[in-house]
Amino acid sequence: MQITFWGVRGSYPVPGAATVRYGGQTSCVEVRAASGECVIVDAGTGMRQLGNKLLRESGGQPGQYHVLLSHVHWDHIQGLPFFSPAYIPGTRISVYALLTAADELNQVIGGITRHEFFPMPLEAVPAQFDFHQVEPGVDFVVGSFHVTPIALNHPFGSVGYRIDADGSSVAYVADTAPFDKVLHKQHFLAGPEPLSSDDTVALGAMRAALLARLKGVDTVIYDTHFLPDEYARFPHYGHSTPDQALDICVEAGVRRLVLYHHAPGHTDEQMDQVAATYLAKGASVGIEVLTSFEGMSLPIGAE
Amino acid sequence: MKIRFWGVRGSFAMSGRDFLRYGGNTSSIELVSNSGQRLLVDLGTGATELAKHLMGAEFGKGQGKLPILLTHTHLDHIQGLPFFTPFFIKGNEIRIMGADPISGLSLEATLQNQLAPHYSPLNGLENLAAGVTISSFVPGGTLEVPGFVVQTAAVPHGSMWTTAFRISADGKTVTFLSDVEYPSVDEPLPQALALAQDADLLIHDAMHSDLDYEMRRGWGHSPARAGVVVAERARAKRLALFHHSPDATDDMIDEVVARTSSETSVPVFAAAEGAYLDV
Numbered sequence: 001m002q003i004t005f006w007g008v009r010g011s012y013p014v015p016g017a018a019t020v021r022y023g024g025q026t027s028c029v030e031v032r033a034a035s036g037e038c039v040i041v042d043a044g045t046g047m048r049q050l051g052n053k054l055l056r057e058s059g060g061q062p063g064q065y066h067v068l069l070s071h072v073h074w075d076h077i078q079g080l081p082f083f084s085p086a087y088i089p090g091t092r093i094s095v096y097a098l099l100t101a102a103d104e105l106n107q108v109i110g111g112i113t114r115h116e117f118f119p120m121p122l123e124a125v126p127a128q129f130d131f132h133q134v135e136p137g138v139d140f141v142v143g144s145f146h147v148t149p150i151a152l153n154h155p156f157g158s159v160g161y162r163i164d165a166d167g168s169s170v171a172y173v174a175d176t177a178p179f180d181k182v183l184h185k186q187h188f189l190a191g192p193e194p195l196s197s198d199d200t201v202a203l204g205a206m207r208a209a210l211l212a213r214l215k216g217v218d219t220v221i222y223d224t225h226f227l228p229d230e231y232a233r234f235p236h237y238g239h240s241t242p243d244q245a246l247d248i249c250v251e252a253g254v255r256r257l258v259l260y261h262h263a264p265g266h267t268d269e270q271m272d273q274v275a276a277t278y279l280a281k282g283a284s285v286g287i288e289v290l291t292s293f294e295g296m297s298l299p300i301g302a303e
Numbered sequence: 304m305k306i307r308f309w310g311v312r313g314s315f316a317m318s319g320r321d322f323l324r325y326g327g328n329t330s331s332i333e334l335v336s337n338s339g340q341r342l343l344v345d346l347g348t349g350a351t352e353l354a355k356h357l358m359g360a361e362f363g364k365g366q367g368k369l370p371i372l373l374t375h376t377h378l379d380h381i382q383g384l385p386f387f388t389p390f391f392i393k394g395n396e397i398r399i400m401g402a403d404p405i406s407g408l409s410l411e412a413t414l415q416n417q418l419a420p421h422y423s424p425l426n427g428l429e430n431l432a433a434g435v436t437i438s439s440f441v442p443g444g445t446l447e448v449p450g451f452v453v454q455t456a457a458v459p460h461g462s463m464w465t466t467a468f469r470i471s472a473d474g475k476t477v478t479f480l481s482d483v484e485y486p487s488v489d490e491p492l493p494q495a496l497a498l499a500q501d502a503d504l505l506i507h508d509a510m511h512s513d514l515d516y517e518m519r520r521g522w523g524h525s526p527a528r529a530g531v532v533v534a535e536r537a538r539a540k541r542l543a544l545f546h547h548s549p550d551a552t553d554d555m556i557d558e559v560v561a562r563t564s565s566e567t568s569v570p571v572f573a574a575a576e577g578a579y580l581d582v
Contacts, residue, residue: 012386013316013348015327016576024318024327048315048549072421074382082315108421116376116404116413119461119523155424188426238424264351264386294318 001166001300003219004030007046008292010175010225010239010261011075018267023294025049026075027261029172029221033165037143039066041161041172046294047079055084062090062127066142068134069097070174071158072108080109081118081125091127094142096134098149098159105131134159136209150213151206152176154238155184162213168301171214171254174223174261178244179207181235189236207248214252218301221292222248224259227266227274242278242289249287256288258298304472304582306504307333310349311574313482313510313524313546314379321552326576328352329379330481330546332506335579336472340450343371344468344479349576350383358388365394365433370448373401374482375465376413384414385423395433400446402457402466403439411437442466443494456494458483461523469498475582478502480533481546484522488529491536499537503582506574507533509544512551512559527563527571534569542567543574 007013007025014024026044040050054063063085070076085091097105109131110122122129134140136151136159148162153176160173177184182192183199195203214220225239242259249257259278262271275291282289290298310316310328317327329347336342343350354362361367367389374380389395401410408416411428414437420426428435440446442457442464454469458480465482478499485491499505507530511519516526527544534542544563547556556573564571 012351012382013318013327014351015312015316015318015322015348016352017323019318020320020323024316045316073424074385074422077422078378078382111416111419112378112422114416115406115463116408116416117378119377119463155426156420186420188420188424188430190430 001034001168001170002032002297003170003221003300004032004297005046005292005294006030006050007044007079008260008262008294009264010223011264013045014264021268021293022262022271022291025294026078027070027174028079031145031163031170033144035144037145039068039142039145039163041068042070042076042174043067043080043083044075044077045079045082048082051083051085055088058085060088062088064092065094067093067095068147068161069095070152070160070172071154071156072097073175077109077112081113081120086125086127089126093127093129094132095129096132098157099133105133148213150210152210153179153182153184153203153206155189156186160210162217166301169217170300171217171220173210173214173220173245175225175238176223176240177235177238178240179203184238192236210248211252214248214254217252217254219256219258219298220245220249220254221258221260223261225261225263230263242274243281246278246281246285246287246289250285254287256290257282259289259291304337304475304477305335305579306477306582307579308349308574308576309333309353310345310347311545311547311576313548315549316348317549324553324575325547325556325573328576329382330374331383332479334451334470334472334477336450338450341369342448342451342470343369345374345380346371346383346387347379347381348383351386354386354388362389362392362395365392367395369395369397371397371399372453372466372468373399373410374467374479375460375463376401376404376410377482380482381414381417385418385425390431390433390435393432397433398436398438400438400440402442402464405463410439454498456498458492458495459523460484461521463523467495467498469502476502477504477506477582478539479506480530481506481508482523483508484525485529488526489532491529491533495533496537499533499539502537502539504541504543505530505534505537505539506543506545508546509559510546510548512548515548527559528566531563531567531569531571535567539569542569542571544571545574547573
């Protein structure tokens with residue numbers, strides 16, 4: 001397998017001189033098997049550039065694309081209307097996502113192309129869309145990929161994916177808060193709320209399930225939006241730090257951790273420091289820690 | 304009156320080396336009167352940068368008052384809203400004004416949808432700590448905004464309408480005509496000409512190169528030439544090309560400016576993120 005990062009930023013796209021090297025586009029990762037089949041994880045603004053590349057590769061012919069969504073916050077779906085293969089008649093796009101409310105997935109995804117927000121509603125887009133509801137604990141197969149959804153701790157719910165193919169595995173763990181201070185549910189959080197004993201049990205179970213599914217994974221891509229001092233101020237925002245990600249990876253016996261979903265305010269210079277700091281921290285516990293940047297490609301498994 | 308472009312890009316925010324001189328952020332413009340009163344047009348991603356600037360002053364202390372005009376609610380004109388930090392400080396008073404979309408939803412319901420729990424952890428406008436009022440107006444009239452006189456008109460944008468603005472203060476006038484496509488490039492609509500009449504600065508949609516425009520007629524955007532025709536007919540003193548295509552690199556925009564300038568006596572420049580400009 002090979003993974004390529006098309007958007008590594010969290011929250012919103014950040015153009016400008018401060019983000020030239022790590023990139024300013026939001027969450028989107030391409031996972032490609034040796035067979036050439038691919039799945040796209042998250043449809044943030046990075047998906048525009050990926051779409052242009054896929055369209056060039058297909059020579060403008062219709063194709064079948066699979067998109068796994070962690071959740072449907074704007075920064076994870078905003079690229080979908082700008083995915084150029086969607087405008088080729090005959091294209092099929094399968095979208096997999098957690099159903100977090102009574103609305104049907106097609107309405108939630110279609111909602112971003114409502115007349116008020118975008119010139120063309122989803123029904124008018126030439127590609128044919130089909131929607132698949134994902135449930136943590138229920139594995140599924142997409143072509144030659146075996147996909148294991150994993151419940152995460154994020155406002156209104158989020159799901160990570162372990163993806164196995166070609167005898168190796170990669171996991172996408174974003175967006176998520178750690179599993180101690182805050183349990184995210186389906187409501188607005190103005191600040192951290194006291195945990196009930198049920199909440200503590202739920203967090204423990206979520207963490208244990210994540211660890212079980214990450215056991216022995218080759219490469220883990222993890223939401224490390226915050227630096228520790230930022231996390232201390234915003235523990236209720238639903239994101240983690242590199243240290244929290246590293247703890248999880250150590251316990252799960254993971255070989256390699258990729259820092260991902262960088263805060264929009266983090267400049268290239270800050271990211272250089274983060275990369276150096278956590279490369280060293282990772283090395284001290286036997287984990288290769290890489291910091292993702294737009295355009296980064298990594299082979300997964302035996303090289 | 305001064306103006307600062309915080310976002311000049313159309314449709315999609317573009318990061319990277321090719322977009323550094325003109326800037327990759329989507330639509331957001333700040334106007335400041337000589338007495339220091341402020342007015343914003345649009346809340347594209349450029350508004351997130353402006354927000355940092357505002358938070359250093361009274362908005363960081365919850366003492367800011369800000370009127371915001373929206374041309375329309377396509378995402379590139381509102382995507383900075385959930386990240387516009389003055390909304391998160393109690394005491395700030397922010398008034399968003401715009402036309403109701405023609406879908407039948409109100410402006411307020413549309414912005415509520417943007418912050419619906421699926422899409423945003425803010426989970427609704429009511430969770431913004433600042434005092435936020437959303438008022439709809441019917442384009443064609445005049446809006447009262449402290450320090451400014453704002454005339455409005457509806458102009459066609461593909462299958463919908465956007466609001467164009469003529470904003471006056473301190474004896475100067477800025478006309479904002481973005482996200483507009485006239486039935487014919489050479490025949491701008493009378494309401495556009497009226498808003499731009501004798502303007503000191505006309506900011507006009509220039510999304511398409513001439514070649515792209517041939518392929519994308521009816522999509523709701525203009526080539527640079529449309530702005531030139533409006534500027535010449537309405538005797539605007541300067542023309543700023545705006546809403547640059549996400550595919551237009553800095554070098555490509557340079558070429559458009561050079562070619563457009565050679566075709567008119569009206570001074571032409573491409574709107575760019577950066578410093579305050581005197582109108």
